[in-house]
Amino acid sequence: LWGSPNTKPISPVRCPRPWRCPIGTICAPPASAMSRGITLRWPRMSRERQDEVNYELRHLPWIPLIIIGVMVFAAVFAPILAPYSPTKQTLRDKLLPPAWQEGGTTEHLLGTDVRGRDILSRLIHGARVSLIVASTALLSGGLIGGVLGVISGYVGGKVDTLIMRAVDATLAFPTILFALLLAVTMGQGLLTVVLAVTLILWARFARVTRGEVLSLKTNDFIALARIHGCSSFRIMAIHIMPNAFNTFMVMLTLHVGLVILTEASLSFLGAGIPPPTPSWGQMVADGRAKVASAWWISIIPGVAITMVVIAFNLFGDWLRDRLDPKLRQL
Numbered sequence: 001l002w003g004s005p006n007t008k009p010i011s012p013v014r015c016p017r018p019w020r021c022p023i024g025t026i027c028a029p030p031a032s033a034m035s036r037g038i039t040l041r042w043p044r045m046s047r048e049r050q051d052e053v054n055y056e057l058r059h060l061p062w063i064p065l066i067i068i069g070v071m072v073f074a075a076v077f078a079p080i081l082a083p084y085s086p087t088k089q090t091l092r093d094k095l096l097p098p099a100w101q102e103g104g105t106t107e108h109l110l111g112t113d114v115r116g117r118d119i120l121s122r123l124i125h126g127a128r129v130s131l132i133v134a135s136t137a138l139l140s141g142g143l144i145g146g147v148l149g150v151i152s153g154y155v156g157g158k159v160d161t162l163i164m165r166a167v168d169a170t171l172a173f174p175t176i177l178f179a180l181l182l183a184v185t186m187g188q189g190l191l192t193v194v195l196a197v198t199l200i201l202w203a204r205f206a207r208v209t210r211g212e213v214l215s216l217k218t219n220d221f222i223a224l225a226r227i228h229g230c231s232s233f234r235i236m237a238i239h240i241m242p243n244a245f246n247t248f249m250v251m252l253t254l255h256v257g258l259v260i261l262t263e264a265s266l267s268f269l270g271a272g273i274p275p276p277t278p279s280w281g282q283m284v285a286d287g288r289a290k291v292a293s294a295w296w297i298s299i300i301p302g303v304a305i306t307m308v309v310i311a312f313n314l315f316g317d318w319l320r321d322r323l324d325p326k327l328r329q330l
Contacts (some may be wrong), residue, residue: 010254042201061318067311075128083107090116095294109171113286113295116221119300122278126301129279130308133190137197137250145205146248150236152206153213163206170203175262176269183271193263193272201259205251211246256318257309264305280305 074081094116097104104111110119152163179196186192215224217240225235260280266272267281275282280301287297 051240061315062317064311064314067307068126068315069309071127071308072131074124075131076313077317078128082118082124084118084143085123086125086278088116088121089116092116093131095290097294098296098300101296111294111302113283113297114290114294115266117147119283122283123301123304125278126280126283127278128249128306129190130260130263133193133263134198134256137194137259138255140194141198141201142205142248142252145207146209146241146244147203147208148202150208150213150240150244153210154217154232154236154240160210162211167206168204171207173200175200176265176271179262179266180269180271188271188274190273193266196266197259197262201255205248208251209244209245211239212247216243250255250316250320253312253319256316257312261305263307292318 004072034236055255088110094114095109096108096112098111098119099106099109108118112118113122126246148163148279152160154192175196178200179193182192182196186195222239224233231240263282264279264284267279268285270285272281273279283301284298284305287294287299289296
């Protein structure tokens with residue numbers, strides 16, 4: 001259920017239908033393993049292909065996928081799912097405990113904060129903020145770092161040295177300190193957080209992509225492309241980038257949790273999303289002075305951050321081993 005990549009391959013002799021298992025080796029599960037659990041029947045599909053699809057479905061990381069799916073669903077449909085406005089303050093309802101605790105009410109299932117705002121509504125809208133920051137920063141930082149990594153690895157020479165020294169300088173600078181400096185100069189806001197995370201993430205993508213390109217450019221198909229007269233731009237765009245796409249996708253999934261945690265940390269320190277916009281890190285900061293008496297204000301969003309980060313990390317680990325076993329070093 002957690003998508004463990006440590007499933008050992010079974011000899012194909014034990015099954016008359018050998019196939020390629022999730023970790024990239026030629027193997028097949030025995031008939032008992034293929035028939036274990038719920039078996040789905042797919043119309044217009046051969047029995048061999050049905051067994052293969054069912055086996056793959058049983059080895060999906062279902063628990064991380066469910067957690068990620070709930071977060072994405074809540075972020076997309078936040079205005080519909082939230083029972084109240086995340087910024088609505090009702091002082092007569094402040095510090096209400098969750099519904100299952102004494103003094104709680106079903107009108108506020110997860111309780112209220114010091115200003116009487118509904119915790120559940122702010123939690124749902126906070127998922128939208130985290131998802132926007134993660135998707136925007138990862139796509140922009142990944143695109144910049146991926147392109148620079150391909151250029152650095154393929155061109156080499158002084159260009160490679162210049163880009164890698166910029167990468168080393170960027171990685172040596174603390175992300176939180178860099179974001180605090182941006183918050184002082186640009187002010188708090190979504191743009192500041194996205195820009196700070198992007199300017200740090202591009203270096204990680206550039207370094208990993210460069211290593212992948214250095215391995216790819218020694219292959220025979222690159223030499224044949226040069227013999228046929230392909231330009232360097234065409235080789236990088238047509239032959240190298242598609243082959244480095246698996247690495248790019250693995251990097252994206254492995255860094256989603258890091259971006260969400262960074263955004264929550266910045267909001268906790270007051271350099272992230274400004275109030276009254278709900279943010280999980282800001283919700284944790286709002287209740288830090290009342291952890292003993294009103295634990296739900298900080299603990300509930302803290303648990304949400306932990307679960308989402310762990311889910312994305314586990315899904316990234318599964319995807320890394322599923323796409324290419326060579327990427328386990330990432």
